[in-house]
Amino acid sequence: xxxxxxxxxQFARRxxxxxxxxxxxxxxxxxxxxxxVEKHRPANPAMVLKAYRRLIANELAKSRALVEHxxxxxxxxxxxxxxxxxxxxxRPIAAVARPxxxxxxxxxxxxxxxxxxxxxxxxxxxxxASV
Amino acid sequence: xxxxxxxxEQQIAKLSNKAVKKNTGTIHAIxxxxxxxxxxxxxxxxxxxxxPGGAIGIALNLEEDEVGCVILGDVSQLKEGDEVQTTGxxxxxxxxxxxxxxxxxALGRPVDGKGPxxxxxxxxxxxxxxxxxxxxxxxxxxxxxxxxxxxxxxxxRGQRELIIGDRGTGKTTVVIDTIINQAKINRIxxxxxDPKFRPVYSIYVxxxxxxxxxxxxxxxxxxxxxxxxxxxxxxxxxxxxANQYIAPYAGAAMGEWFMENGMDALIVYDDLxxxxxxxxxxxxxxxxxxxxxxxxxxxxxxxxxxxxRAARLDGKGSLTALPIVETLAGDVSAYIxxxxxxxxxxxxxxxxxxxxxxxxxxxxxGLSVSRVGxxxxxxxxxxVGGKLKGELAQFRELAAFAQFGSDxxxxxxxxxxxxxxxxxxxxxxxxxxxxxxxQVAVLWAMQKNYFDPIDVKKIVDAANKLKTxxxxxxxxxxxxxxxxxxxxxxxxxxxxxxxxxxxxxxxx
Numbered sequence: 001x002x003x004x005x006x007x008x009x010q011f012a013r014r015x016x017x018x019x020x021x022x023x024x025x026x027x028x029x030x031x032x033x034x035x036x037v038e039k040h041r042p043a044n045p046a047m048v049l050k051a052y053r054r055l056i057a058n059e060l061a062k063s064r065a066l067v068e069h070x071x072x073x074x075x076x077x078x079x080x081x082x083x084x085x086x087x088x089x090x091r092p093i094a095a096v097a098r099p100x101x102x103x104x105x106x107x108x109x110x111x112x113x114x115x116x117x118x119x120x121x122x123x124x125x126x127x128x129a130s131v
Numbered sequence: 132x133x134x135x136x137x138x139x140e141q142q143i144a145k146l147s148n149k150a151v152k153k154n155t156g157t158i159h160a161i162x163x164x165x166x167x168x169x170x171x172x173x174x175x176x177x178x179x180x181x182x183p184g185g186a187i188g189i190a191l192n193l194e195e196d197e198v199g200c201v202i203l204g205d206v207s208q209l210k211e212g213d214e215v216q217t218t219g220x221x222x223x224x225x226x227x228x229x230x231x232x233x234x235x236x237a238l239g240r241p242v243d244g245k246g247p248x249x250x251x252x253x254x255x256x257x258x259x260x261x262x263x264x265x266x267x268x269x270x271x272x273x274x275x276x277x278x279x280x281x282x283x284x285x286x287x288r289g290q291r292e293l294i295i296g297d298r299g300t301g302k303t304t305v306v307i308d309t310i311i312n313q314a315k316i317n318r319i320x321x322x323x324x325d326p327k328f329r330p331v332y333s334i335y336v337x338x339x340x341x342x343x344x345x346x347x348x349x350x351x352x353x354x355x356x357x358x359x360x361x362x363x364x365x366x367x368x369x370x371x372x373a374n375q376y377i378a379p380y381a382g383a384a385m386g387e388w389f390m391e392n393g394m395d396a397l398i399v400y401d402d403l404x405x406x407x408x409x410x411x412x413x414x415x416x417x418x419x420x421x422x423x424x425x426x427x428x429x430x431x432x433x434x435x436x437x438x439x440r441a442a443r444l445d446g447k448g449s450l451t452a453l454p455i456v457e458t459l460a461g462d463v464s465a466y467i468x469x470x471x472x473x474x475x476x477x478x479x480x481x482x483x484x485x486x487x488x489x490x491x492x493x494x495x496x497g498l499s500v501s502r503v504g505x506x507x508x509x510x511x512x513x514x515v516g517g518k519l520k521g522e523l524a525q526f527r528e529l530a531a532f533a534q535f536g537s538d539x540x541x542x543x544x545x546x547x548x549x550x551x552x553x554x555x556x557x558x559x560x561x562x563x564x565x566x567x568x569x570q571v572a573v574l575w576a577m578q579k580n581y582f583d584p585i586d587v588k589k590i591v592d593a594a595n596k597l598k599t600x601x602x603x604x605x606x607x608x609x610x611x612x613x614x615x616x617x618x619x620x621x622x623x624x625x626x627x628x629x630x631x632x633x634x635x636x637x638x639x
Binding site for chain 1: 150159171
């Protein structure tokens, strides 16, 4: 089982590298990879595709700033966040807004596995942890 | 009034604008106290990772697209998809004198029901051992209170002395006696008001032991009044392997605080065989390649980096380590025992056969050695016990030869007779460590043949009577031996008078 998993991960990693153009995920290449996998089924195809999905999802998340907000959020703010993140990470990052009333007030921006917490809920959580 | 309000509002505004950056990940798989995590691209090796519900983990495997993490704490509430965060901190435990008299878990949290610990400082659990320049050679003795050890296999402050033997041979008893003896010496020393006196604080780390055994040990320490100078770090068999893996390092951090603040400490790892097993379990679940006996390749480093932290520092204090290793069927050549034998500065080998023959502590003198301790031995002990090890080794060889039943010459018979008397003299009940001055007095009596007229079977009784005689009637002489730490003509004359007096009383 462990060996199958390792082999599937290695194969998924190879497929993932084939899906990149200039370090970014190319939808055309992803479609091509899926077609190839459909035609030439590897051992444990489900395991391979799950690992492949995980790698692609992680990579896509690096090019997207998910902005969770409580209350209204204007387009200028969203654009300024996208610009700031693009400058910070030195790659084009698109900002996507998602309302989240649980934040009470403020913002929470997620780029890949980095989280920028500037919400009241986040500060309350920090306060609760320190008490 | 409005200015004050404005100030508060400004502070609130500052807070609400301040964005905190966190590096996050998600649980991808979780089993046996080990989680595989996606994300956490900024995580450092050995960094603390915050799990939901307050559990924390340590990042041990940093791979290309996942992080392997051992979880310290309750894993029952964790599930796939839960978010985790890096903390930017290495695992740390509270240190200091506030921990004395307390029982804590592997993370330094109290488990004795005596309330919170008011620790002022925290030390990282993993720390690089002191280097060559800052070290000083071992020259101060650490008395175990066990006559066979103090006279033949002496231990010095800053030494690493392995206690090795099969199960049920009295390994834990030796270390408990040592801790009790430190407490006794501390009490006398602190009461004397001597500014040069250096107390020894003890840390007992229980790894993978039954809770009932740990409770018994704590009770023994408490009954002997030693708990107030001791910290017990408990990672019992019921704890997850991650806690058992981290406990000795946590104990070492607590000991290092004493060492770095100019004090002396003693740390007992009970035992490192179970520690290696816990690490093997973690490594197998993390899918690290396994080697001999399925232990991972770095099992030597696991113990070498731990034991190297015991040292005597120049201008500071010392940390003496007494690791315990359990052997199977007396096999000292197994993987873990040989590893630890090669790391330590000597070993005390306890033998099942001797234990069953009633020779307790069951120290095998032939296989036991102390590589640096003799430099720290008191002159008085050297004077009375210098030849004992050789005599006992000769006795064991001759005793084996004599079993064939052939006629023996007078010299051999005399050697056998003397050897059997020494063996009897070294028998000592548990939880009853002897002060070094009393050991010197008894061994002097043995050296001067005061036990020769006594029947071998009555040696233990006679020695006990001699000890009582010295403690009740010759206390001044004992104090003199303790303070001078060497036998001069005056002390020897007094010892002779005392022993003659005892002989007359005993025969009378």
